[in-house]
Amino acid sequence: MSIKIRMRGKSTGGVAEIKALIKHPMESGVRMNKKTGKPFPALFIDTVTVTVNGAAAVDSQWSGAVSANPYMAIQVKANAGDEIKLVLSDNTGATGEETIKLK
Amino acid sequence: MKRRSFLKGTLATGAAAVAVNAGLLTPSTVLAAWNKEAFTAKSTDAALTSVYGSAAAAASGDIQLKAPAIAENGAVTPVTVDATGMTGVESIAILASKNPVPLVATYAFSGAAMGYASTRIKMGETMNVIAVVKAGGKLFKAEQEVKVTIGGCGG
Secondary structure, three states, rough: OOOOOOEEEEEOOEEEEEEEEEOOOOOOOOOEOOOOOOEOOEEEEEEEEEEEEEEEEEEEEOOOOEEEEEEEEEEOOOOOOOOOEEEEEEEEOOOEEEEEEEE | HHHHHHHHHHHHHHHHHHHHHOOOOOOOOOOOOOOOOOOOOOOOHHHHHHHHOOOOEEEEOOEEEEEEOEEEOOOOOOOOOOEEOOOOOOEEEEEEEOOOOOEEEEEOOOOOEEEEEEEEEOOOOOOEEEEEEEEEEEEEEEEEEEEEEEOOOOO
16 A cells, blocks of 8 residues: 655755655544544554655654644755655555655 | 564564664664654653753754744644754754654754755644754754644544
8 A cells, every 4th residue: 555645846046845745644543532442543654765866865753743644845955857756654564655856 | 464564563673673772783774763762752851862862952043943823723733943054954853842752753864955844743732842953963952832722632
């Protein structure tokens, strides 16, 4: 099962801002299911990595306290045409990835 | 099938933890493994100690922490940490002081990355958002109180 990601990036003056929207429930494992009295099982994205032209740039770790359908924005030194790749996985092992070329 | 991948996962993280303890891996190569200790720590100090080895961070005006003064919906609180004005930024951690698990996210930077991270976080009640920046081997922090009118945990 792959996780859906929408990503955009634009470079101005050598600095690119990359924005990504990820479709994911981000269940923290704390929220209670009132019908059963037990918490909903944890299901959240825990690692996100971004590479620029194949070189590591951002290595991020998340907890279940990141909002559902997470938004993330980062800045990298990159120019138009550079390849940005985002790879992520959640605590059940489901993964998602997206590659874009900077505008 | 799920059970199998769960077992595999726990074995793998266990092995990674052993390797760290034995000093086989340097911190930079371990970054890919999810820091379970930090993300289960119940206090901001314990979480910071687990991530950075120390909880002593100096307040810095160079960190621009953007968060709303009043969050209408605690489940989606936009937080932006801009440390691009600092030199040698290695990583950023975002914490919410009163959450059951305070550590929300960590970002480690290398190569082309700049010291900037923006995300949206869940907050259960009114509390401080803390941004900790590691730059040039030292820890700096910025704090801001966010008033939450509707909780983020199913109210």
